[in-house]
Amino acid sequence: MMSSETATHTHIVKTEVLAMHFERAGEGSSKIKKSLQLIGIGPELLRRIAIISYEAEMNLVIHSLGGEISCEFYPDQVKIIAKDHGPGIANVEQAMLEGFSTATDDIREMGFGAGIGLPNIKRCADYLEVESTLGIGTTLVATVYL
Amino acid sequence: MEYFHSVQLREKFCNGCTLCVKVCPTEAIRVKEKAEIIGSRCIDCGECIRVCPNHAKTGKVDSLTDLENYKYKIALPDPAIFGQFGKTVNPNKILGSFMSLGFDEVVDVALACEYVSLAIKQVLRNHKGVPFISASCPAVIRLVQALYPDLIKYLIPVESPLEVAGQMALDLGLMKGYESHEIGIFYISPCPAKMTAVKQPVAREISTVNGVLSIVDLYGNILKFTQTDKCKPKDLKAKGLGYGWARAGGESLAISCSDNVVIDGIEQVNKILREIEIGKLTDVEYIECWACVGGCVGGPAVVENPFIARVRVRKLAESIGGALDEQKLLEVPPQYFDWQTALKPRQILKYDSDILNAISIANKVQEILDCLPGFDCGACGAPTCRAHAEDKIQGTTQEINCVFQKKESKK
Numbered sequence: 001m002m003s004s005e006t007a008t009h010t011h012i013v014k015t016e017v018l019a020m021h022f023e024r025a026g027e028g029s030s031k032i033k034k035s036l037q038l039i040g041i042g043p044e045l046l047r048r049i050a051i052i053s054y055e056a057e058m059n060l061v062i063h064s065l066g067g068e069i070s071c072e073f074y075p076d077q078v079k080i081i082a083k084d085h086g087p088g089i090a091n092v093e094q095a096m097l098e099g100f101s102t103a104t105d106d107i108r109e110m111g112f113g114a115g116i117g118l119p120n121i122k123r124c125a126d127y128l129e130v131e132s133t134l135g136i137g138t139t140l141v142a143t144v145y146l
Numbered sequence: 147m148e149y150f151h152s153v154q155l156r157e158k159f160c161n162g163c164t165l166c167v168k169v170c171p172t173e174a175i176r177v178k179e180k181a182e183i184i185g186s187r188c189i190d191c192g193e194c195i196r197v198c199p200n201h202a203k204t205g206k207v208d209s210l211t212d213l214e215n216y217k218y219k220i221a222l223p224d225p226a227i228f229g230q231f232g233k234t235v236n237p238n239k240i241l242g243s244f245m246s247l248g249f250d251e252v253v254d255v256a257l258a259c260e261y262v263s264l265a266i267k268q269v270l271r272n273h274k275g276v277p278f279i280s281a282s283c284p285a286v287i288r289l290v291q292a293l294y295p296d297l298i299k300y301l302i303p304v305e306s307p308l309e310v311a312g313q314m315a316l317d318l319g320l321m322k323g324y325e326s327h328e329i330g331i332f333y334i335s336p337c338p339a340k341m342t343a344v345k346q347p348v349a350r351e352i353s354t355v356n357g358v359l360s361i362v363d364l365y366g367n368i369l370k371f372t373q374t375d376k377c378k379p380k381d382l383k384a385k386g387l388g389y390g391w392a393r394a395g396g397e398s399l400a401i402s403c404s405d406n407v408v409i410d411g412i413e414q415v416n417k418i419l420r421e422i423e424i425g426k427l428t429d430v431e432y433i434e435c436w437a438c439v440g441g442c443v444g445g446p447a448v449v450e451n452p453f454i455a456r457v458r459v460r461k462l463a464e465s466i467g468g469a470l471d472e473q474k475l476l477e478v479p480p481q482y483f484d485w486q487t488a489l490k491p492r493q494i495l496k497y498d499s500d501i502l503n504a505i506s507i508a509n510k511v512q513e514i515l516d517c518l519p520g521f522d523c524g525a526c527g528a529p530t531c532r533a534h535a536e537d538k539i540q541g542t543t544q545e546i547n548c549v550f551q552k553k554e555s556k557k
Contacts, residue, residue, distance in 0.1 A: 011505045011508040011512070026420075029424075030420070034495075037293070038496065038497050038508060038536075039501065039505060040497065040499065042295075043296040044296055046295065051424050054424040
């Protein structure tokens with residue numbers, strides 16, 4: 001849709017996410033939310049995007065080997081992109097189901113990994129794409145129309 | 147719309163340090179020569195008053211001379227006042243001292259706290275499953291409006307003890323035969339946020355309270371009067387739980403909610419609101435939030451150490467004791483607890499109302515930001531490198547003034 005030709009009408013915020021670093025988990029999504037507020041996104045959209053970016057970031061912290069969370073603003077939509085370098089999701093459709101989780105017992109004991117991350121993102125996004133290759137990594141793109 | 151805010155700078159005391167800049171939760175302060183408050187962003191939490199070593203910040207309040215404008219003057223002392231004085235001062239005399247100060251009557255706000263507790267209980271009973279955020283601290287309400295606009299719907303729609311007490315006072319004055327313009331109702335406040343709540347209420351057009359005096363300004367006089375025989379003691383009319391509202395946790399105790407969390411201190415409140423926003427707080431029914439550590443006893447316009455004051459309030463509340471009686475709610479007209487207007491978001495950080503302009507500003511800010519060190523040291527007078535870049539783009543600062551950049555260019 002919006003391509004690089006309209007780059008002046010695009011704003012990108014990026015944060016690196018480290019695997020298992022719970023002390024910094026949420027910093028990327030905080031940065032995204034702040035930017036959204038500065039640009040002036042309304043309350044309801046603000047909250048939906050905050051949830052998407054937080055859940056996506058937590059997924060990277062808990063399940064991935066690390067990656068990057070970014071947010072792209074266009075005049076008509078916002079894209080949250082979470083990209084990691086592995087391990088990849090074996091069955092994406094299954095991962096989208098409420099309650100399905102691959103989180104280890106350790107993670108669950110910490111109160112995470114109840115298996116509501118992806119379905120929660122799906123509920124808040126207008127459009128969700130998840131592409132994953134085992135051993136390579138996962139890219140999640142959640143779109144919210146303004 | 148022009149926003150009122152109570153926090154002011156006393157210029158002659160400001161030495162231009164940047165301590166206040168760093169603690170402000172809404173990035174509302176810049177230091178050029180001296181600190182400057184961006185009025186549209188200030189939520190009157192009072193963090194800058196507390197942190198300033200030179201006492202250059204203050205909450206603008208009314209003074210005792212303003213009492214002269216009214217024929218019948220009523221004081222509404224916040225329960226936090228009972229934490230301010232030691233064992234030698236009789237709480238009944240604290241209430242009585244307001245008559246010596248020139249008031250004609252005192253309405254104990256703790257009694258309004260009792261009524262508000264009952265009203266909140268009623269709302270909680272009828273709305274199972276919804277988490278509510280307490281709406282008693284005006285600075286918390288303004289923080290929600292500014293940074294968490296989508297959480298406005300979780301604020302419990304029950305008027306604060308301040309307004310309920312104000313209406314009780316007005317009734318009292320009218321009953322004594324005075325016209326409403328002859329009645330002067332003054333809140334005795336521990337903080338500037340309550341001043342703002344009176345001058346520019348969030349859930350009504352006009353406050354029933356006419357003025358606000360601060361505890362710190364009256365402290366000396368109260369102390370003096372309580373030591374004299376001329377000052378006649380006045381009965382404490384509320385149950386212990388009403389007085390307990392002065393400290394963090396007192397509200398939850400009074401509404402006897404067991405699934406609750408109590409958060410005090412604006413920084414922690416900010417954090418918990420963020421968690422609520424992303425849906426992380428699901429197993430809680432009531433969230434009691436106070437901008438000041440310790441609750442109202444920790445307000446920036448009190449004298450006593452908040453931890454000492456907190457214990458005193460707890461002891462007073464326990465010594466009075468008593469349970470809240472739901473029948474008592476019938477003593478007050480139910481509409482006293484209603485919000486008269488809807489609470490609106492207040493997007494104070496927004497770059498521009500046009501989204502294309504806003505995005506282009508965001509990109510320009512990012513360009514400058516890429517050249518700054520990202521230390522967020524505050525030496526330039528802005529709280530973060532980003533805020534400094536924003537000021538440059540929006541023209542409120544003429545040039546980038548970064549000590550580290552200068553050092554670098556000298557190399």
